Every structure is written in structure tokens, then in C-alpha cells.
Amino acid sequence: MERDELAAWLRLTTTPGVGRTSARRLLAAFGLPQTVFERGEAAWRACIAAAPAQALTLPPAGLQEQIDRTWDWLQGGSGGARHAIVTLGDAAYPPALLATADPPLLLYLSGAPQLLDGTRPFAPQRCLAVVGSRNPTPQGREHARQFARALAAQGLCIVSGLALGVDAAAHEGALAQAGEDAAGTAARTVAVVGTGLDRVYPRANEALAQRIARHGLLVSEYPLGAPPLAQHFPQRNRIISGLSRGTLVVEAALASGSLITARLAAEQGREVFAIPGSVHAPQSRGCHALLRDGATLVETAQDVLDGLGGAWAAQAVASAPEESAPSAARPSAGDEVLQALGFDPTSLDALVARTGLDAARLQARLLELELDGHVARLPGGLFQRLARA
Template structure:
């Protein structure tokens, strides 16, 4: 799929209105619905514009364009000619219907990669940037299973759960879309440069912000509404009570999307946001089958491709250690008391289990068992 190429005049009109100070997306959408194109809007008299969108919007529309407009148009046009790059306007058939239905859809979407993925059935997976090893594993596992079932995985390219979700989809040759809070030509965080390149090649990166826009705190809540808007449901994996992921969940709920939350330890601060969501009506989600059931998806093929989540325990004393560890973090001292194994021997066993992929070491000298078989 390709977005229609704009003329320089069309591009200038779209960029002018998209960047007009004081012109909200909701007001611009009303003007587009009434007058058709940005070029038509720009030649309407003040009173006609004000009657549709209000006087502040009318003044914003008729304000002089940026002195840099010609340079901006040339830069964007050159970017659009790059392989895999597309600028999609609110009037294009390639614009996602799910976003068009929002009251304040972005007038322009900058897309790098496979444009058609914005129209495919999707589930968003989001969560804490400072995720635990278990949270990262859970996000990767759910993303792999859902992508194996043919769902596109949408997330925000952030550290932690977002990155794990993208990788989980890519690992099973599934589809993934990264919605970013910067210009689509900027990678944030920088350490996700390789991941962003792979997503642009095999999936898609999308932004509503102009090229060259740096990361700004206020952009990310707006980014979150697009993550929620593109997906049939949003799965939260680890979130504190004050978390951007809870904003995404709230927006998803307001849009009529399904909200899923993975429960965790009652002792973990990163479980409290998910537990709050579950109390408020989110679906408690323990397996991908919970998501398939809620969305009406046949999970059989995904089960075969994603594999089992149960890990057969090793034999002997290692099995005793894993049984004593259970599924909540524990310290060396607690495990020694539970198993009656001396600390020196236990440390060696814990290291062997970690190298075998059976458990993860957490900050603060704690350990937690993994829930999937090592690869």
C-alpha cells in the first residue's frame, strides 16, 4: 500500500494547518469535514471558518504561514521520496479508520516502513520502562504468542516492556508497529537504534510529530492515545500506580477498546498499577488465551508456534530450590532457610540455574524464577 503523493501546494497547505498555533486537531477535523481540503479551508472567509470551528480556530487558519514554509515543504518532500517513507493525510484511504474515528485525529501521520500494518488487527502491549526481568519475559512471551496468531503488536519503542514487546513479535517473524513521541526520523531512546532500524524494515514506525521533533515530556501522553487507538485491545505488563501505561489504558477504555492486565506479586510496586486496573474492570490476564478469548480469536495455531509456558523443573536439589523460590522474588537468605542448603552451595546452584535460564537475578540480591523454558 502507498499513500498518494502530494503536490508541493497540497503539502504546503497540510503542513501549514497541521502546524498552525491555536488550531486543535478536533477543530481542523471539523473544517476538513466541512470544506474538504486544506487548500479550500485556507481561502474561506473568517466568518465561514468561525461558524464551523470557532473564532480562535479561524484566526489560526488565516494567520500567515511560517517564513520557513518553502524550506519545510522541500525537506518533507525529499523525505517522502525515501524508500519506505510515507506521509498520510486525514483524507487518504491509507489513513487508519480507527484513528479517523477519534474526535481529535492527527491531520498527518509520518510512517516509516509497511504502511498497510496500520490497517491490520492489532493489540498494544505497554508497561514500565524499568521493568523486572520477569516483566520483560512476560511481554516478550505475550507478544510472540499474539503475533503468531496474526495480530500486529503495537507499542511505543520505550525501554522496558515496550522494547520487549517489539522484540517478541520480531522473534516469531510477526508484525509490529512503534508509535513514537518524536519525529519519525529520530530514535528515542538512542539505545534502541538497532531495534528501530529492524522495525522500520520489517514493521512500521509512525508519528504525528513533524520531522526533526525531539523528545518532549508532553508528547508522550498524546503518543499514548495513538497506541490505544490503533489497537483492538491494550495489554498492560507491569505498571506503577503513577504510570503512562495507565494513561494508555484509560484512553483505550474511553475508546471502547479492551483492556487487559497481567497480575503480579503483591509485594512489587510494578504490580500495583495492573492490580488497580483489574479492580477497575480490566481483564485479569494470565495467558495469551485470555486475550484470544476476549477478542474472539482462534488460538490453536498460535499455541503450536509460541510453545508452552510451563517449564519442567530440573531434577534433584535444583528442583528443591525452584520449588522453594515459587513465583515471587526471594533473597538468598530466605531460600537458605526454606531449603536447609548452606549459603555457599546455594549460591552456586542459583548461578547454574540463572545460566540455564531457569531464574533471573534482580537488584537487591533477590531472585525470581522464569516461567518459560529456556531457548
């Protein structure tokens, strides 16, 4: 992209009061942004309303600074990653996203050089969104990691939002597949963020973002310097679902951004999958609502592959939880404490009543199971069994 072309794109996309719909109408009528600005307000008013046409007559404040900043960003890179911008008319623009009702005008990319050097940084028909709660149960976090790893092993690229909780676990699971040092020509994971790509939100995921940029792609529609505004995150969800053949919801509350992503996926004609959970866990209620509304219930990674259909259905893959269980030695299936725990969060008093063990002996056994990765200690003095220990 030449500097003049970049300047025109940034003016079109950063002028306050000019939304994506108006900008797409202008591009459809006149072609490239440079041509749009050559035509003038009278021509614009034939395509769009008077207010956005008036707004475009003057460059927005700080435009030249934004052009300089973005141009310098495009020439550089950091930590082994390269930077790029893909516009709506580029051959590299992801076809799946182009087919949605509201495709972004620009996609800012930061990723592995071998991906950005090619003409197709996004693997066509190979993306699956994995989303869920920012505050998952230990079981939910482990499900996200295990399913992502198992599905990445079958060639799927895992798309998520770099949020805390399920998103981060899904990215980590995809990165863990085959080891991070192996170079590839397809992204293992794509993180769609709600800020400019020169900042990371949340800060706790900065190291994870750097790993994704080395082995996959960071994607944003927002200009450099854009802060993590609340309205950005529901908007970016349409990109997560739009890039993907389907969306897997691991855990979600009823009022959840993950349910927005699932709704958008359904509206875009994509598959929606949900993992059922405990009837007592608030994090499961969103998944149960999706299942009542017709989402596909999944218990294993193979269920997802079957739901995607086509060539994926023929690929055998073991159950994700069984395949990626903790590396510590499994306790015997007859372990009385695990049997008493079930898979719901359980209090110590309830376990005493179920097992007949005294509290001291029970706490010692729970500590052993916790250290081995088979049990998690939750707030409020509760315990939960992990995976299929």
C-alpha cells in the same frame, strides 16, 4: 501527495494555536487544506474561535524549511524502509483509529515497502497493543516478549510505543515470530513514537527501530524534527490504543503511561487485558488496579484470543510462557532452589532459611540457574525466578 498539498497540510497542522479540533472543523467545513486557505479568516471564524482563525492568517515561522525537509524525506528512505504520509481523508487511514474521538490529522509512516506500496498499510482488525513499565521485572520483560511472539504467531500485529522495557520486549517478540527475513504483506509490529520520524527516542532503541521499519511500521503524528517532549507521550497513547482491538498491560506502576493507554482503550470501547503479578512488586500494582476495575485477567495468550472473540477465539495457542520458555534445558520441577524461590523477588538470606542450604552452596546453584536463564539477579541482592522454569 503533491508538494502543494503537502504544504497546505503542514501549514494547517504546524501553526501554533491551531489544535486538532479546530483543524478538523475546518476540514469538515471546507474539504482539503488548500481549500481551507483559499477561504480566508472571515470564513474560518464561522467554524472556529477567533484566536486560531487569526493564527492561520500567517504561515508559521520555518514553514518553508519544514516543507522542503518533509518533501525530501518522502522521496527517500533508509535501511530498506520507505516513507509516507497518510492524511485523515485517505483510504489508507486506519479505520479503527478514524473511529476514535480524536484521530490525528496526519500519520507519518516509515516501514517495509510491501506495506506502504499497498492501499492498506494497517491490517484491519488485527492489532493488539502491548504496553507496560519502562523498568519491568525480568519476569515482566519475558512475559511481554513471549506473549507478543505467541500472539503474532496467530496473526495479530503487536502495537507498542518503542519505549524501554515492556514496549521494546513486545516489539522484539513480534519480530522474532517466523524470523525477520520472511517478507509479508502485513506488519508484524507497529511502533507509535512521540517524536518526528527522523529521530529515534530513546537512542538505546535505534537498532530496534530500524528492524521495525524493515518488517513493520514506525508511526508518528508529529512533524519531522519534533523532539521527545513530555506531553507528546500521553498524546501518542491514544493512537496506540486507537489502532488496536484491545490493550494488554504486562506490568505498570499506579502512576503510569500504560494505565493512560488502558483508560483510553476502555473509553474507545476496546478490550483491556492485564497480567497479574506479585503483590510485593510495585510494577504489578497498576495491573491489579485495572483488574479491580474490570479488566480481563490473562495468564496465557489463548486468554487474550478468547477475550477478543470472533474468529480469534477458535484458534488454539499454547500458553505463551510455556511456549516460549528459555531455550536452555529446564531444571526438574523438583529443584529445591526454584521451589523455594517461588515467583517473587527473594533475598539470599530468605533462601538460606527456606532451603537449609549453606550460603556458598546456594550461591553456586543460583549462579547455575542464572546462566541457564531460569533465574535473574535483581538490584539489592534479590533473585527472581523466570517464566515457568
